[in-house]
Amino acid sequence: MPQTLDAAAVRDWCRLSLAALGQAREEIDALNVYPVPDGDTGTNLYLTVESAVGQVEALFGDGAATAPTLEATLRAMAHGALLGARGNSGVILSQLLRGVAASVGSGPCDADALRRALRSAADAGYEAVAVPVEGTVLTVAAAAADAVAGLPEAAPLAAVAEVAFEAAGAALALTPQQLDVLGRAGVVDAGGRGLVAVLGALADAVNGQSPMGPLALATPRAVVLPPAESPLLLTQDPTGPAYEVVYLLDARDEAVPQLRARLGALGDSLVVSGGEGLWNVHVHVDDPGAAVEVGIEAGRPHRIRITHFAAAAADASGEAHADEPYAGRLSPTRAVVSVVQGEGLAGLCRECGATVLPADPDRAPSSAELAAAIRLAHAREVVLLLNDAELRAAAGVAADQLRGEGVRVAVIPTRSPVQGLAALAVHEPARRFDEDVVAMTTAAGATRYAELALAEGESWTMAGVCQAGDVLGLIDGDVAVIGSPEEMTVTATTVLDRMLAAGGEMVTLIVGEDAEPGLADALVTHLRRTNPVVDAVVYEGGQGAAPLVVGVE
Template sequence: MPQPPDDLDAVAVRTWCSLALDALGREREAIDAINVYPVADGDTGTNLYLTVESAAAAVEAVFAAHETGTTVPAPADAVGAMAHGALIGARGNSGTILAQLLRGMASVLSESGDAPHLRTALKVAAAAARLAVAHPVEGTVLTVATAAADSAAATDGSAGLTDVAEAAYEGARAALAATPGQLAVLGRAGVVDAGGQGLVTVLGALLEAVGGRAREHAVLPAADVPPATGALTPAGDCPDPEGGPAFEVIYLLEASDDAVARLRSRLDAMGESLVVVGGDGLWNVHVHVDDAGAAVEAGVEAGRPYRIRITHFAADRGAAHREPAQRAVVAVVPGDGLAGLCAEAGATTVLARPGEPPASGELVDAIRRAHAREVVLLPNDTQLRHTAAAAAEQARSEGIRVALVPTRAAVQGIAALAVHEPGRSFDEDVVAMTSAAGATRYAELAVAERQSWTMAGICQAGDILGLIDGDVAVIGTDVPGTARTVLDRMLSAGGELVTLVLGEDVPDGLADELSDHVREGYLAVDTVVYRGGHQAAPLLIGVE
């Protein structure tokens, strides 16, 4: 029998990630089923799986870069990749906390992976996770992490790496079993904390990676949960699962430490379940709020948010296993401002970052997150038609009824969403949304990157291009003048409503100027203005 390793080297880190991913894959649905805190949305197992999947992929990328036949990555590179991958791929409340735990461990294990360093790593990780949560609550994954660190710290100086890993695992298991007696919502439901269960699974994979021994314990079934004793802790500031905020907002953020400190205070005042993890200029922000747009806007003021994910919680928060909604809308949006707007209208959004269109897998994930029997998919981009079709087909194979409305621009998606009526039949709703989108002409302004031929003539680098229905129709020298010309071209064919979506660098004065232009020249036409935030085009225009 091979001897257990004395050090958590790069190969052991790779094995740990692989085993954790496999274990969470097996236990994902069972963990989802016991998810009742902080919101009973049944996705903790899935979120933990996706978080570890990102960590494992990052480690594999490091190994791929070192495949010379004889060399392997340095341990510091492997644990650093694991932590970074978890940070950028963290999903949900528990996934974000797990990312901070892995980051805390990596900060110590990058120096050495021996037993003393593993003890310290677990302690640092537990402390870092508590600092990342605005209002720590006992009976959660934080309690389980602390118990794991305390049990590891109690091993004597002669303990090896496997002994420390086993002590952490057993301490976490014991703490997990006690969580229903610490948190009222768990005690009422007769389940252990789902996030804590996920951490036990990850620590079990660590023990298997360094000790070669498979875990003896999977998800703790409800029948095995000990009855609550004494007074159950309502947990002070913990969210009320029966009626909390309407949206979950998650984004990556490039910002300074000072800006993030201010952001924490601002988000804490507007929401619940606030977790901000990361450092060195890159952060993962998670919060539950009623005003999703304000939460994103706070991120814009702090730095550069991207990979924005906004999820609308189901109205029924009391059930640990919520029933799918009848119908939902999934919309691809080009900027964070529109993400908040569409989310507040009830849509699940996917952000199309400039130069980074979403893959079909991201669209399928959004369709699943919408948790509905029927889904209307709005790609809002001509270039995404094949990607969206592939995602719709995949979702249909999973039993979800999906209709793809071929919206070619964000303003068409806004028009479609405005007439969405969940109360009518699916076919009627899709026809109405398709008709509204088709009746909306769209345009955008862009800056020419180089000299080139266009349908409107030759443009030079730096020229402002006005694209109508996808083709260059106007070449101008400034944004206001080009926008006025584009509006005149579009309104010459008639219209009742103009929609303007301004990019983050466009002054508010432009909206007033263009609104005045429309009002003076076209008396029966109304204008609505939205802030699109960080988007590729300085201005999007729709005419209905």
């Protein structure tokens, strides 16, 4: 267990935070009643952290000459969050992360440094909000900082992170008593719930939990989902501002105080985060043009987003917009978008009529890339095949966005490309949309999947301890077989036999670029000898992540 937080642990923190927010996104959206009940806090936090992950992953890319430092990684995390901050909650979270980065500096980040960083984050959050309100994410951040300040000096780093998480959860439980609008709706603060997930991910990263450990996924005891008929979730305050205005601003630091004063006079929910010449501005106003003009006078606003709350509420409730410009350009046909690795697999999907989003084996596509692929299909009805379990959260965000643009999107959470091919095989555009989705989902669900992977390092698995370079046989996502690097065919044969022990009529083998020569032929020969009634089909997939993917129907 590390005694300091290093760059690799910060990278894990980013990844775990994104995964935790992805799982909790819809829950957090449902909790969102303050400051505006527009049901998007979870989505905004997810997009904010997704941007942070992108900046951090760029530091660790193949082109990096040396491993990034802790300071550079924290700054990239904060800068990415600032660039991608969405909504009130996202802008505040970006400021909290900026406070952490500014406090830690060049490190090292030991237990004492983490205590100071959490205090710096809470202070930075309060500083960014023009009119701080208790019972919000600010209160949760302050409670975490207060709790760790009272720990003994000898407390280890892991204890500091875990106490911060527990204290944040306890503070979240009290938010309905501090903010009337939460109490009337019977919910905790949505932004605070998101921060609890981020702090849980921090504790998991410090504890070396990878993949995602228990804290990042924990649902605090305080969470109470609101009833669907809650008027707070379905109506806007008629006396409140009509627009949300968000933009990035290139401006001198000394210009910001006047900017805050002028925007504060125009509206409410004002948050200005950032520094060193780059700021993220968020405000609710009735005159969005005036809010942008104030930014122009202070510096150079860009990435301007103006949202009319009434329209956003209609999107959240599923109401269609008759004058939706994007929907007006769509073909009436149905399309399938498939996310795949490898040119061979991509060609198979295209032959079946799918629009293909090529996936990088080292980087999962973002929600923005998934949304762009759906738009590229130019159809009013789109079925999205993920072929990777880790894409569900990003796909949910992308689908929600396109539904707001007038596109009917169904996400089939296929976990492997063989499930995606099975779904494509029964796709029938002439059927009703719902019937087609059910048929494709049923076909995917009836396909068991397995794959071979190469271990990157020593690790505990369900099949025992593996070493770097070992061949791992995964069945339905779990490691079932561990083989030596020289015995890839033996490992693949064992995996295939275990899968067929439960029965099967058709075996699909998709060969990757790192497969052992003759692997597929050896498996087909073995299959004909041991299971002559089972058919087999072999494709050259060209995928880089898995030397072999197996499907059994």
